[in-house]
Amino acid sequence: MTVEMTGKEVANKLIDEMERDLADLSTKNITPHLAIVRVGDDPGSVAYENGLKKRFREIGLRVDSYTYATDIEETEFLTEFDKINENDDIHGVLVLRPLADHLDTNKVSERINPLKDVDGMSPTNLGKIMLNDEDGLISATPAGVMKLLDFYDVELEGQDVVIIGHSEVVGKPLSILLLNKNATVAVTHIYSKHTKEMASQADILITATGAAGLVTADYVKEGAIVIDVGISRIKGKIYGDVEYEEVAEKAGQITPVPGGVGAVTTSMLASNVIKATKLLQEK
Numbered sequence: 001m002t003v004e005m006t007g008k009e010v011a012n013k014l015i016d017e018m019e020r021d022l023a024d025l026s027t028k029n030i031t032p033h034l035a036i037v038r039v040g041d042d043p044g045s046v047a048y049e050n051g052l053k054k055r056f057r058e059i060g061l062r063v064d065s066y067t068y069a070t071d072i073e074e075t076e077f078l079t080e081f082d083k084i085n086e087n088d089d090i091h092g093v094l095v096l097r098p099l100a101d102h103l104d105t106n107k108v109s110e111r112i113n114p115l116k117d118v119d120g121m122s123p124t125n126l127g128k129i130m131l132n133d134e135d136g137l138i139s140a141t142p143a144g145v146m147k148l149l150d151f152y153d154v155e156l157e158g159q160d161v162v163i164i165g166h167s168e169v170v171g172k173p174l175s176i177l178l179l180n181k182n183a184t185v186a187v188t189h190i191y192s193k194h195t196k197e198m199a200s201q202a203d204i205l206i207t208a209t210g211a212a213g214l215v216t217a218d219y220v221k222e223g224a225i226v227i228d229v230g231i232s233r234i235k236g237k238i239y240g241d242v243e244y245e246e247v248a249e250k251a252g253q254i255t256p257v258p259g260g261v262g263a264v265t266t267s268m269l270a271s272n273v274i275k276a277t278k279l280l281q282e283k
């Protein structure tokens with residue numbers, strides 16, 4: 001029988017862990033404070049930001065938005081960004097990507113204080129993943145996928161994992177996190193020639209493309225674990241990368257969309273803000 005791996009219980013466990021830290025920080029009169037930096041009004045980013053604010057305030061975190069017009073000049077944007085980055089009252093900085101085309105994301109990644117880098121975008125935090133150094137801050141989505149796999153006791157050592165999608169935010173860091181657990185990892189993407197053949201041999205298939213319905217039953221080995229990170233909004237409805245009904249019949253365990261990885265990501269990000277607050281205290 002197929003087991004549905006829902007994210008809610010994983011998120012609840014994270015929230016329980018956070019409550020202890022929040023209580024501890026509150027004895028020192030500290031409320032973790034996140035700054036969300038956004039350029040422009042991309043509807044997806046605005047919806048994500050509003051959802052985050054609501055959830056974070058429920059958890060007991062402070063969150064403020066710093067929003068800039070799409071035509072802001074790069075020097076002005078970086079000056080504003082530096083002020084946020086250097087503000088001692090702010091413990092975490094989340095930069096919503098993509099920024100505007102004329103703004104170089106790498107310049108921001110290189111400037112962000114690694115101790116406040118709650119989306120793990122800085123070279124320091126990305127490097128710490130390579131070094132298997134758990135002190136670093138890891139982007140909430142790959143960190144959330146690892147939490148979900150751990151919660152459902154998924155064995156990783158020696159398992160064949162295929163990740164579809166090689167972005168800086170999801171696929172690349174996730175591939176290293178899985179290698180750190182001694183999985184055998186292959187990453188495919190839009191230019192790969194044999195995605196379906198490779199996917200169909202995987203013990204664990206993770207897809208993060210945004211191509212709704214890409215993963216059909218013929219991409220999946222009988223009994224495999226299927227993790228769907230993809231989110232596509234089509235005519236107001238949310239779809240994952242996986243054709244859920246037909247794949248669920250074949251998979252051993254599978255995450256739904258919505259209610260799977262996405263349900264863990266927000267809590268994982270909140271957990272990163274608390275971790276950043278503690279890292280700054282220890283500094």
Ligand code: NAD
Binds near residue numbers: 168191208209211232
């Ligand atoms: P991205 O656009 O940066 O990267 C997409 C990746 O998928 C690329 O590697 C691309 O080559 C690959 N790809 C696209 N179409 C493909 C196809 N037809 N076949 C094979 N590979 C293909 O996107 P991203 O930021 O990594 O996000 C990926 C998806 O995950 C999106 O749907 C996004 O909304 C979703 N996402 C979900 C969460 C969450 O919390 N669940 C968080 C972040 C992103």
